[in-house]
Amino acid sequence: MAILSKEEAQALLKKALSYSKAEECEVSLTGSEDGNIRYARNAVSTAGDISQLSLSVSSSFGKKTGNASIDEFDDKSLEKVVRRSEELAQLAPENPEHMPLLGPQTFPESIEFVQSTADMTPDIRAEAVGKSIQVSKDAKLQAAGYLEDSVDFSAILNSKGLFAYNKRTDVVFTITTRNEEGTGSGYAARGFNDITKLDTYTATKIATTKANGSIGAKAIEPGKYTVILEPVAVAYMLENLFFGLDARNADEGRSFMSKAGGGNRLGEQLMDPQVTIYSDPFNAELPSSTWNREGQLMEKRNWIEKGIVKNLSYSRYWASQKNVAPVPGPGNIIMEGGTQSIEEMIKSTEKGILVSRLWYIRMVDPQTLLLTGLTRDGTFYIENGEIKFPVKNFRFNESPVIMLNNVETLGKPERSISVESYRSYLVPPMKVRDFTFTSLSDAV
Amino acid sequence: MAGMGLGALALPKLPFGSRIIDPAEALQGGMDVATKKQLADIALNAAKSGGASYADVRIGRYLNQFVITREKRVQAIANTESFGVGIRVIANGSWGFAATNDVTPEGIAKTAAKAVAVAKANAKIITEPVQLAPQQGYGEVGWKTPILKSAFEVPLAEKIDLLMQVNGAALAGGANFINSAILAVNEQKYFASTDGSYIDQDIHRIYPNFNVTKIDKASGKFQTRRSLSSPVGMGYEYLTPTPESKVTGIVTRYKDRYDMLEDVKNATADVAQKITAKSVEPGKYDLVLDPSHLWLTIHESVAHPTELDRVLGYEANYAGTSFLSLDKWKSGNFHYGSKLMNIAADKLQPGSLGAVGYDDEGVKCGSWDLVKEGVLVNYQAIRDQAHIIGLKHSQGCCYAQSWSDVQFQRMPNVSLRPGKDKLSVDDIIKNVQKGIYIIGDGSFSIDQQRYNFQFGGQTFYEIKDGQIVGMLKDVAYQAINQEFWNSLVAVADERDYRLGGAFNDGKGQPAQSNAVSHGSATSRFNGVNVINTARKIG
Numbered sequence: 001m002a003i004l005s006k007e008e009a010q011a012l013l014k015k016a017l018s019y020s021k022a023e024e025c026e027v028s029l030t031g032s033e034d035g036n037i038r039y040a041r042n043a044v045s046t047a048g049d050i051s052q053l054s055l056s057v058s059s060s061f062g063k064k065t066g067n068a069s070i071d072e073f074d075d076k077s078l079e080k081v082v083r084r085s086e087e088l089a090q091l092a093p094e095n096p097e098h099m100p101l102l103g104p105q106t107f108p109e110s111i112e113f114v115q116s117t118a119d120m121t122p123d124i125r126a127e128a129v130g131k132s133i134q135v136s137k138d139a140k141l142q143a144a145g146y147l148e149d150s151v152d153f154s155a156i157l158n159s160k161g162l163f164a165y166n167k168r169t170d171v172v173f174t175i176t177t178r179n180e181e182g183t184g185s186g187y188a189a190r191g192f193n194d195i196t197k198l199d200t201y202t203a204t205k206i207a208t209t210k211a212n213g214s215i216g217a218k219a220i221e222p223g224k225y226t227v228i229l230e231p232v233a234v235a236y237m238l239e240n241l242f243f244g245l246d247a248r249n250a251d252e253g254r255s256f257m258s259k260a261g262g263g264n265r266l267g268e269q270l271m272d273p274q275v276t277i278y279s280d281p282f283n284a285e286l287p288s289s290t291w292n293r294e295g296q297l298m299e300k301r302n303w304i305e306k307g308i309v310k311n312l313s314y315s316r317y318w319a320s321q322k323n324v325a326p327v328p329g330p331g332n333i334i335m336e337g338g339t340q341s342i343e344e345m346i347k348s349t350e351k352g353i354l355v356s357r358l359w360y361i362r363m364v365d366p367q368t369l370l371l372t373g374l375t376r377d378g379t380f381y382i383e384n385g386e387i388k389f390p391v392k393n394f395r396f397n398e399s400p401v402i403m404l405n406n407v408e409t410l411g412k413p414e415r416s417i418s419v420e421s422y423r424s425y426l427v428p429p430m431k432v433r434d435f436t437f438t439s440l441s442d443a444v
Numbered sequence: 445m446a447g448m449g450l451g452a453l454a455l456p457k458l459p460f461g462s463r464i465i466d467p468a469e470a471l472q473g474g475m476d477v478a479t480k481k482q483l484a485d486i487a488l489n490a491a492k493s494g495g496a497s498y499a500d501v502r503i504g505r506y507l508n509q510f511v512i513t514r515e516k517r518v519q520a521i522a523n524t525e526s527f528g529v530g531i532r533v534i535a536n537g538s539w540g541f542a543a544t545n546d547v548t549p550e551g552i553a554k555t556a557a558k559a560v561a562v563a564k565a566n567a568k569i570i571t572e573p574v575q576l577a578p579q580q581g582y583g584e585v586g587w588k589t590p591i592l593k594s595a596f597e598v599p600l601a602e603k604i605d606l607l608m609q610v611n612g613a614a615l616a617g618g619a620n621f622i623n624s625a626i627l628a629v630n631e632q633k634y635f636a637s638t639d640g641s642y643i644d645q646d647i648h649r650i651y652p653n654f655n656v657t658k659i660d661k662a663s664g665k666f667q668t669r670r671s672l673s674s675p676v677g678m679g680y681e682y683l684t685p686t687p688e689s690k691v692t693g694i695v696t697r698y699k700d701r702y703d704m705l706e707d708v709k710n711a712t713a714d715v716a717q718k719i720t721a722k723s724v725e726p727g728k729y730d731l732v733l734d735p736s737h738l739w740l741t742i743h744e745s746v747a748h749p750t751e752l753d754r755v756l757g758y759e760a761n762y763a764g765t766s767f768l769s770l771d772k773w774k775s776g777n778f779h780y781g782s783k784l785m786n787i788a789a790d791k792l793q794p795g796s797l798g799a800v801g802y803d804d805e806g807v808k809c810g811s812w813d814l815v816k817e818g819v820l821v822n823y824q825a826i827r828d829q830a831h832i833i834g835l836k837h838s839q840g841c842c843y844a845q846s847w848s849d850v851q852f853q854r855m856p857n858v859s860l861r862p863g864k865d866k867l868s869v870d871d872i873i874k875n876v877q878k879g880i881y882i883i884g885d886g887s888f889s890i891d892q893q894r895y896n897f898q899f900g901g902q903t904f905y906e907i908k909d910g911q912i913v914g915m916l917k918d919v920a921y922q923a924i925n926q927e928f929w930n931s932l933v934a935v936a937d938e939r940d941y942r943l944g945g946a947f948n949d950g951k952g953q954p955a956q957s958n959a960v961s962h963g964s965a966t967s968r969f970n971g972v973n974v975i976n977t978a979r980k981i982g
Binding site: 034036038040041042043044045046047048049050052054056067068069070071084087088091092093095096097122123126129130133142144145146148174175176178182185252253254256258259260261262265268270359360361362363364365367368369370372373374376393395397399401402438439440441442443444 | 462463464465466516517518521522538539540541542543545558562565566568569570571572600604620621657659661662663664665666668756757758759760761762764765767769848850852887888889890891892893894895896898900918920922924953954973975977978979980981982
């Protein structure tokens with residue numbers, strides 16, 4: 001069994017720590033049970049179940065630290081891994097950025113774990129996929145999809161008495177449906193903590209509707225357009241911005257958060273006043289852990305508030321250099337939205353493009369966060385409040401910072417996943433003006 | 445998602461279940477071959493008695509070492525080991541796979557039974573049974589990357605010392621920041637199958653690299669220049685420079701040996717020059733692409749679309765499909781590129797990341813043409829795909845990143861053959877009226893069928909009337925795949941041929957990474973659309 005209870009984890013960690021002779025020692029446990037099933041061409045291609053449990057030890061003497069890990073838990077193995085980390089610490093170079101361990105703290109229990117997800121079996125997975133394949137066959141399309149569910153836990157204990165435990169579940173489902181001729185493609189992605197919320201039938205219906213609706217795409221000129229981005233496109237587009245909310249990179253002058261002349265942009269109005277981005281471990285739709293690997297408490301925190309940079313993360317070392325309080329990085333990302341549906345946003349659009357999904361986004365220039373990528377799986381031309389016809393896919397070159405300055409309307413937030421990292425975010429669909437498409441692609 | 449935003453330390457992707465070990469442990473031999481054979485036979489027999497019509501087993505020990513530094517400090521050092529067994533079977537016409545790190549007779553028998561159970565469960569929803577290309581058993585054979593010195597045998601202190609010298613040179617030269625690293629991989633893998641093969645292989649890879657940053661505080665702008673090293677299928681000897689491995693010119697580039705100290709000095713000079721370089725005027729240019737850059741364009745625009753699983757739709761939900769549909773190949777006259785476009789697939793090339801004796805389903809490796817004089821002639825296939833393109837045998841393109849992952853079709857080394865006629869880089873440049881010479885790989889993006897791509901680079905030089913006249917910045921080129929390859933008008937000869945490569949190429953769900961090299965000589969592409977990537981925020 002790879003998933004230990006809080007009590008089991010604490011007992012094992014205490015035993016491991018009892019072997020420590022270092023000045024400071026931190027022991028940690030991680031365990032996971034993952035199940036997955038993959039399908040393509042309307043048939044299952046691969047499936048797997050995998051579990052893992054491992055214990056890591058970090059021992060420090062002064063500013064020298066050594067790490068070691070092991071997946072055997074008898075007394076002899078525990079002692080061996082502690083000794084190894086101590087030996088490696090003695091050999092390690094001094095780390096001038098070493099920070100002492102934190103002492104005991106109280107962390108509230110997170111709401112990330114859902115029993116129904118932990119109870120998943122290969123049969124339930126196959127049944128969910130069977131439903132999806134049937135929808136695709138009924139729509140005369142070819143389905144390729146992937147369903148993965150996981151339960152994992154992590155626990156840490158250190159020689160100063162800090163103990164923390166967290167258990168969570170996660171489900172990711174993605175589905176692509178295409179027609180035989182290769183002229184239509186549709187996609188849907190879902191992320192949940194609770195597997196009972198996953199409806200592969202409805203998600204596949206959305207993908208098949210997009211696929212059949214995207215057939216017969218016309219070429220229109222690339223250029224600047226008002227676009228409506230669906231949540232799965234927004235999540236992927238904004239992910240690089242979410243990763244970049246760090247003070248050190250900004251202070252060092254190598255981030256879009258750097259200020260000309262030195263320092264960072266904390267307190268500056270960098271985006272449209274409609275933009276508020278925050279983290280909250282207790283968000284019911286997208287919960288996160290209440291502590292991080294450094295043993296810091298994770299609390300609700302605004303990063304961007306009404307377009308103003310409100311917080312950047314400060315590691316404990318960087319905070320000590322800058323004489324500020326440490327700010328742990330985000331455990332989840334939530335962007336506030338409005339109440340409008342995508343349909344309502346289309347209705348109020350005189351001329352624009354509906355973007356269902358984005359693809360292969362890469363950083364072109366980190367100082368402006370300029371990104372390039374392409375649209376796919378349903379790109380539609382809107383005129384006078386209506387979708388007129390599907391259009392050929394575009395390559396874009398756009399910065400999410402510029403994009404969040406050009407926000408017209410934010411819709412109702414929805415949990416979605418980044419199609420690259422498979423991380424979940426809670427983000428609204430959005431209408432933005434002057435989104436820059438630079439060329440056309442024949443890709444479907 | 446925990447830890448997001450906690451810094452820019454990019455650790456290499458490690459095999460599943462990796463544990464951190466003492467560097468000395470990496471040098472201890474793993475399980476002996478006779479024991480592996482016994483355990484493999486237990487797996488094969490258990491699978492067969494459970495009802496499998498075919499089975500293969502991979503007992504793998506995967507060692508990684510990384511030393512990661514910035515400026516004057518070591519950020520991370522670790523040796524990791526992952527040891528376990530993966531068993532793949534066909535039962536009732538369907539694949540099944542299971543893996544365990546319990547490498548005991550009991551653990552293996554149980555895992556084989558699990559793989560058979562998975563196959564039987566999946567068999568209920570397959571449309572057609574797996575069709576495996578026949579494969580002869582080789583008996584007991586082996587293969588080793590021909591290294592001169594294992595990176596794992598070189599003391600950590602020596603690596604730290606080299607990286608500190610590299611960082612010191614950058615800071616002394618006026619750089620504000622430098623990140624540097626040495627990553628080493630050793631795959632010790634044992635394969636056995638019901639076809640009668642028992643294959644023991646020892647694969648080595650190494651990747652030294654750095655990134656130099658210079659800040660212009662007043663303007664708030666910064667520029668970076670990455671190393672012109674390449675990840676290679678070699679030992680630590682890659683880091684012992686030789687004069688004959690250097691390619692001189694606008695900046696020194698490297699063949700099969702790398703001078704990290706020399707390159708960092710050049711990078712530090714480059715990055716200062718980039719700050720004041722002229723911002724590119726968008727428009728059509730003739731591009732002269734160095735192999736340190738062109739490898740990535742080949743990787744994305746030729747190597748990926750010729751993967752047969754993409755062509756067939758197996759990657760439709762993740763890595764994408766391909767514009768190179770079977771009808772284009774069948775026609776025998778699909779003009780992918782100009783007559784100079786000769787693309788070879790190769791699993792043997794010395795020093796390459798893809799070089800192995802046998803693939804991960806027990807097929808002896810070789811080489812073949814993908815594109816001949818501009819015409820698409822073949823794909824990359826594995827045993828259960830060979831029949832689809834009329835092949836009697838697999839091309840040996842099967843790979844799994846670890847014992848815990850199921851093996852599937854991964855690209856071999858895919859390279860542009862050098863030009864047959866004698867042609868130097870200087871000869872190419874002197875004929876270009878309005879062009880850009882690009883060194884090093886940068887930003888990259890391509891659509892899911894591999895039609896439309898955009899690439900950046902590390903350094904860009906403006907060519908006017910046959911002369912290099914200065915450095916440019918903010919350069920990216922956008923092109924349509926087939927048009928781009930048809931605009932290939934010159935390829936330097938084999939004297940300029942070099943490998944570039946990807947240490948972690950992703951594909952599959954769950955995602956797996958693969959290491960692969962791409963060779964080329966400097967090449968000229970005419971009339972490519974160049975955009976200016978400079979923007980203003982705030």
